[in-house]
Amino acid sequence: MPAESRRVLPVLVGGGQTIDRPEDPTAGREPLLLMEEAAQRAAEDAGGGARLLAAVDTVAVPTVVCHDYGDAAGLLAERLGCPGARRLNTTLGGNTPQALVNHLADEIAAGRIAVALIAGAEAWHTARALGRAGRRIPWTPPRPEDAPRWGDGRPGSSELEIRHGAAQPITTYPLFENAFRAARGLGLAAHRRELADFAARSAALAARNPYAWFRDSKSAGELGTVTPENRMIGFPYPKFMNAILDVNQGAAVVLAADDAARRLGVAEDRWVYPWAGVDVIEHWYLLDRVDYHSLPGVRRAGAALLESVGLTIERVAHLDLYSCFPIAPRLTAAMLGIPFDDPRPLTVTGGLPWFGGPGNNYTTHAIVALVERLRAARDAFGLVHANGWHLTKHALGIYGGTPSPRGWQRAGGPALQAWVDALPHPEVVVEATGRGTVEAYTIMHGRDGAPQQGTVIGRLAGGGRFVAVLPRDAALLEAMEQEEQVGRAGMVRREQGLNVFLPA
Structure with missing residues (x-):
């Protein structure tokens, strides 16, 4: 043999x-x-x-x-x-x-x-x-x-996602973050503390790594507090929580x-x-x-x-x-x-x-x-x-x-x-109108720190999934960062070739 x-x-x-x-x-x-x-x-x-x-x-x-x-x-x-x-x-x-x-x-x-x-x-x-x-x-x-x-x-992204601002990682990862928070029933304040504590633990590990780019071991307060240096990028992530x-x-x-x-x-x-x-x-x-x-x-x-x-x-x-x-x-x-x-x-x-x-x-x-x-x-x-x-x-x-x-x-x-x-998933409605509910969302900020635009993924009354932009209304966008938006109802309408979500 x-x-x-x-x-x-x-x-x-x-x-x-x-x-x-x-x-x-x-x-x-x-x-x-x-x-x-x-x-x-x-x-x-x-x-x-x-x-x-x-x-x-x-x-x-x-x-x-x-x-x-x-x-x-x-x-x-x-x-x-x-x-x-x-x-x-x-x-x-x-x-x-x-x-x-x-x-x-x-x-x-x-x-x-x-x-x-x-x-x-x-x-x-x-x-x-x-x-x-x-x-x-x-x-x-x-x-x-x-x-x-x-x-x-x-x-990495479809044409529909690109048109509605859901294609760049600085937007898509916040969408997951907000949905994950809501699924766990975590309040916004507790969530901010969780993110800051996680970031501080990671930054401390990087500080001990001789090949790390940032070795200053910023504190949870520094990492989680929005400042001109640590401006908000895509809610809920300020700059220091984004890949550099x-x-x-x-x-x-x-x-x-x-x-x-x-x-x-x-x-x-x-x-x-x-x-x-x-x-x-x-x-x-x-x-x-x-x-x-x-x-x-x-x-x-x-x-x-x-x-x-x-x-x-x-x-x-x-x-x-x-x-x-x-x-x-x-x-x-x-x-x-x-x-x-x-x-x-x-x-x-x-x-x-x-x-x-x-x-x-x-x-x-x-x-x-x-x-x-x-x-x-x-x-x-x-x-x-x-x-x-x-x-x-x-x-x-x-x-x-x-x-x-x-x-x-x-x-x-x-x-x-x-x-x-083979996992089932909702049908995507390309041109969406009617009542909808938020599944995931984020608010994107400009270099001056002010909110500029937002993206929502949600479900229509019939179960179909939509992606939409939010109105460019600074007061609305600011308000949406103060309360949980996952599960919020509203209307979807078509404007200039885009789906637009109007919160109720």
Whole structure:
């Protein structure tokens, strides 16, 4: 009989980060150089250095938003000394780093690749400084790509959502936040305190992170109080609770097959073990969601992930739940069965509003931070959640300080996605008129701090769903921030091609 084939274990052998904050922001380095430095640090962290980088057979780069290089993975591979590596350039999405870990762990476990690098960076801080100075951005020009981008590249919003102001994250995440508050029966004052306390805990964690952009550990009062510096953006989030893209940050991780890691001389005390991963997509468009206070796909995916490795959520010591806005980690935590009063922080990194929001690559930083904790406590487990678009695309992974007795597990799959896709949802009424009730809402403010416009998602008397703008009436908009609006009745009418909601 032929010998039983040995199970290949994917191992995460190194992680590196960099932050670039020169006194003159126009002098900052371009993202390609930040990626290169982070990758070199990841290889050094593994103890493999240039020899490890030369062995990389797959280079994956989450799309750089501030300067799209085209074939960024190819450019990076050449700089790192592995020009023949397979290249993965990705679509947009904050879910990308963990989704790549899941995919590359699959590839390693199947024996198709041996050593893979994930590296990404953003340098918006320098790009915007150059723009303000009226100077051309002197960075490496884009290189044409010869393969489709990896990932789901569908537009994140429908034309109807775009026309009614429900397409930008600064609007859509507040819609979820207000619906989540109302579903829990939380009053506005208690909700403001909850948000401020959550933000302060995250900011304190960021302050202890040497790669964080903001290390001033603002208090709950500073984070939750609206001031000229901390103006309201989209109710209920003032500026300090919004993801901050104006950063120069890079991060990278190296994954390898266990036998390749040994062959390359990477000591096992550097290894951390991806145990399992899962990917899931909620109903794609915002208006097609089941509701705005739950994520049924994440709930089911999280349960499948934990079941695949025989763990409960209580066993997971370290969490990094995607945190572009406060609703994202708190709603994800609820879907994972984590109580609101659970003492575990929901981030090991600090969160995008406080650590910094380097585009699609934030979760690579989170994975590096998690690796450090698992190396220090080998009996512990960590869970990473990454999210793209409007709580749309999700990737989750469980990591351990010791090997999984089951080997790498891929949870979910087509059956999970088919279950989500089959979930019923209200019919969307494109041209809506008649009586309606608010499901979710937000009020958007201008740079002067004054309310300018609002967006409502609601249900018509017949059960259909509508999206509408609010009248540009400052007094009305201000009043709507003083009382709960979810459940409020009103009339929907058509004006200049838009649905307009008039509160009763």
